[in-house]
Amino acid sequence: MSNPIEEQRLASQFSKLGVDISVPGFQDSPAFLAEEARRPEVMDDYARFVEARGYTEEELALAQRKVEVAAEVVAAAVHADGRLGLCTVASGVLSRILDAMGVWNYCAKASMAITFPPSVSLEKRTFYTLDSGDTVAAHAVVVAPPFLIVDATASAQPFDDVAMSAALPKLVLEKEFTPYQWADDDLAAPHVLHALSRQGVSLRSYLRSELPELFENLKALPGRRVAIPGGSLDYVVTGVAGLVETLPEIPEAQYLAGMSPQQLYEERVLPRLNAAGP
Numbered sequence: 001m002s003n004p005i006e007e008q009r010l011a012s013q014f015s016k017l018g019v020d021i022s023v024p025g026f027q028d029s030p031a032f033l034a035e036e037a038r039r040p041e042v043m044d045d046y047a048r049f050v051e052a053r054g055y056t057e058e059e060l061a062l063a064q065r066k067v068e069v070a071a072e073v074v075a076a077a078v079h080a081d082g083r084l085g086l087c088t089v090a091s092g093v094l095s096r097i098l099d100a101m102g103v104w105n106y107c108a109k110a111s112m113a114i115t116f117p118p119s120v121s122l123e124k125r126t127f128y129t130l131d132s133g134d135t136v137a138a139h140a141v142v143v144a145p146p147f148l149i150v151d152a153t154a155s156a157q158p159f160d161d162v163a164m165s166a167a168l169p170k171l172v173l174e175k176e177f178t179p180y181q182w183a184d185d186d187l188a189a190p191h192v193l194h195a196l197s198r199q200g201v202s203l204r205s206y207l208r209s210e211l212p213e214l215f216e217n218l219k220a221l222p223g224r225r226v227a228i229p230g231g232s233l234d235y236v237v238t239g240v241a242g243l244v245e246t247l248p249e250i251p252e253a254q255y256l257a258g259m260s261p262q263q264l265y266e267e268r269v270l271p272r273l274n275a276a277g278p
Contacts, residue, residue: 001148001177006052010045021049025099028246041213043240047106048220050143055104060146063103066273067144068173070097073268075152075171077256087153089254091140092243093261094152098144100247100265105144107242108221110235112139112154113186117230120167125159129214129238130188130203140241141172148224149174149235172226172233180223182236214238 014021018031026032027046035042055063074094078086095107113126127138139157142150151172155165184193184203196206207215221237243250250261259267 001051001145002054003052004054006048007054010049010052013045014049024102024104028099043106043242044213044217044220047108047143047217047237047240050104050106050145051221053104053145055145063144064146066101066103067098067105067147067150069272070094070101070265070269071142071150071152071171071173073097073264073272074256077259077264077268078152078156079170080257084156084158085153086156086256087140087151088241090152090256091142091150092241093250093254093256093264094142094150095144095242096245096247096250096261097265097269098142101269103144105142106240108141108143108237109239109241110139110141110237111182111187113234113236114154114164114168115231115234116164116167119230120163121161125164126186126189127157128187128189128192129236130192138238139235141235143237146175147173148177149226149233151226151233151235154233167228167231168233169228174224174226178225178227180225180234180236182218182223182234186223186234186236187238 011021017035019026019029019035027043032042071094074090074097078090091107095105098105109129111127111129113124115124129138131138144150149172154172155168155170157165159165188203193203196203207218217237217239223234223236226233226235243254245251247265248262252260254261256264
């Protein structure tokens with residue numbers, strides 16, 4: 001996924017803003033925040049930088065261990081919590097834990113289309129970005145190289161049948177990039193596509209004219225497929241989600257299983273990392 005040309009373009013752009021890009025989490029720096037106040041879509045550029053950046057084998061190996069531990073802790077908390085549809089909270093918390101550990105990452109908004117094993121369902125289940133007429137965070141995941149998708153809540157969504165949840169992994173950690181070319185019905189619910197069709201407008205034309213930032217993200221942040229036994233999870237990244245607050249500042253509404261994100265980090269993540277050794 002590394003792209004030296006795009007990395008250099010974004011590095012030059014950030015440099016002109018006075019942003020130090022040498023360490024992960026520079027989206028919290030004063031210079032970046034000042035630019036974000038003027039141009040909120042600069043967070044999309046941060047996501048593109050994370051994906052375009054070149055990483056050494058040593059960086060990836062160290063990041064992998066941290067991501068695996070943190071993601072397992074968050075996924076366990078999600079399932080212990082028991083509430084469904086916690087994707088935005090869980091992915092935001094995971095992203096902030098990774099920031100605290102110095103791991104390059106971003107929290108992504110995404111549409112998610114699930115193809116189940118035929119024995120479970122012959123119909124796809126899609127979480128649409130365009131549904132009620134507004135763009136929503138249909139789903140949220142984390143991208144943290146070497147992982148192209150980290151999803152702690154795919155199986156913890158509201159499904160019609162418990163077999164659907166059981167068919168999905170409790171934690172998705174995908175390192176292999178399998179490109180996925182999205183179709184209109186990956187992004188927009190049938191009633192939205194029907195309304196556009198009645199107006200003689202294609203979805204792509206609508207996105208290009210009415211939601212240009214989303215349209216640019218679809219071009220810059222490619223769709224990706226995760227294979228599961230008998231099916232697949234297809235993710236179409238549409239933007240950047242995440243929490244404004246840093247790890248110690250995250251409010252109680254974002255707690256998982258009664259634990260603050262700071263507690264999860266200090267009491268669950270760090271002890272496991274320390275026990276594993278360097």
